[in-house]
Amino acid sequence: MVRRTVEAIPLLLLISVILFAILSNAPGGPLAPYLQNPHITAADIARLKHNLGLDDPIYIQYIKWIARVVGLQSDGESQHFGNFGYSTSNSETVTAAILERMPATLLLMGSAFTFSLIVGVAFGIIAAIKPYSSVDYLVTTFAFFGQSMPVFWFALMLQLAFAVNGINAFGYHIALPSAGLSNSDDFNIGDRLQHLILPTIVLSLLFLATWSRFTRSSMLEVLKTDYMRTAAAKGLDKMTIIMRHGLKNALMPVVTIVALSLPGLVAGAVVTETIFAWPGMGRLFINALGQFDFSLLMGYLMMVSFLVVFFNLVADVAYAWLDPRVKYD
């Protein structure tokens, strides 16, 4: 386990090298935003280039960059771990820009994660209890639709139904906000929740679908085991057997797939935040793309890659902890 944690460090370094090499290929690299500005002359560019060390060979640039990021060197302003420099598209440091947007993204991801986990696992269990029944068929079909749905189009359709027209159901007219985090700056829990509903459903769909399919097949495996038959022979009722004995074992492989879903969650958040004008990191990233804000793109990609590596590790640890038969050398 310690070895796995140690292995994550060279992996992250390798990721940073490759990302740095790719992003430096952009015309102007970190200077791209200045190249379009008519008030900045070629001489200014040359001076900036020299000051920022961009006339150094690329490996020197990388060494300087990584030294600043891990906090070994100051960038003239500050010196700390995770110093990704100055974001030209936001006129603040990359760290400040990302930290400012992080709560909104965490709120969205967290609610989508919780919703998909609870509903997905519930769907999976219901389908597995009566395999090949009409309920199972319904859940499986739903899962196929969820996996095949283009996220951005699903978002547009929900907006069309709930925000543009509103839906009349059970004698109520249901209309939901389709953009932003809230209507006013004053904190209002009802307003916040209303704004959260559509983005959460959109971001959840894919994970709901995959996790329910996964829980279903995992639960079907468990139901065939000897210890489940033993539990039934003891005279326990079906619900107790499934919830007490079955679920714990069936969820073990689900833990892995859930932790490995993180890259998908990040990608989904980029699209969802763009469509719902959600003030999170995904939208920050899309805005930075248009102006090619080198420091911010680099910072964002490093951060999400770090999270992915970290959650892979968590998945390994959790799996070994839940299932003592699994051993890592």
Added chain:
Amino acid sequence: MATTTLPPGGLAITADDDFQLERHGVWKRLRRHKPAIVGAFVIAFMVLIAALAHVLPLHDPNAIDNAWSGTPLAPGVAGHFLGTDEVGRDLLARLIYGAQISLTVALFAVIMELTIGTVVGAIAGYYGGWVDYWLMRLTDVFLSIPLLPLLLVLTAIVSATSTKAALNFGTIVIIIGGLSWPSLARLVRASFLSLREKEFTEAARALGNRDGRIIFRHLLPNAVAPIIVQGTLEIANVIILESTLSFLGFGIQPPTASWGNMLANAQSNMSNAPWVAILPGLCILVTVLAVNYLGDGMRDALDPKLK
């Protein structure tokens, strides 16, 4: 060898007769999988329509109708069966030409992905040692960076380097195909790791075959089942990826129609012309659903143990 059951290692070795028999068994199982057959017909229909786009009596997909005056024309108006988009271009024609783009991007990107993924996975699994170690670290890197943001950065670099128009068919194929191979490489590596220990590999080596021949003629045919399944499912993934890139403005560029970029401006006209927003997405959903059902059926048919 029986016709209905597969040997533990997958398909038969290289003897062509056995391979034929196995294929019969696979075909029989696939035919019994009804959603897969429906999926296959839907895909065949889409491909046929897309391929015949130039022959069908369609409007010019990029021509703006004279009757257009700022808002999309409704279905049926001025000879537009499905109406027009937000700048007065025939929607049906754009959907069909869009199908052409979206489907060919998916096909070529997946061919590229399969080629790279298979070669990398085969070399890593067959040779093992430090070759394997470094190739797998490389796949780890690309599996750890979320794919969509990475694709977006690359397409943004291309459009910043020259013009947006440089984001054409070929560039999108190369960027998607060039980055989506790692999970396939892992899959192929896993089968090669076990296949290289098999007796027939030993025999092929003892006969003095070159490594290249052993890899492609002796081992690859035995690893082909999961590659076909994964390749099919990847077509679905790539259709979604390409449409997402195009929707966000970093994929296929207008005026060339793709199902994704047709939705890029749909949000602004949603209240007065919902069909502009509904139809392209419906095409994506139906196609991807069909491909996923076909892939699922093929998985059941090719290897009943994989599930």
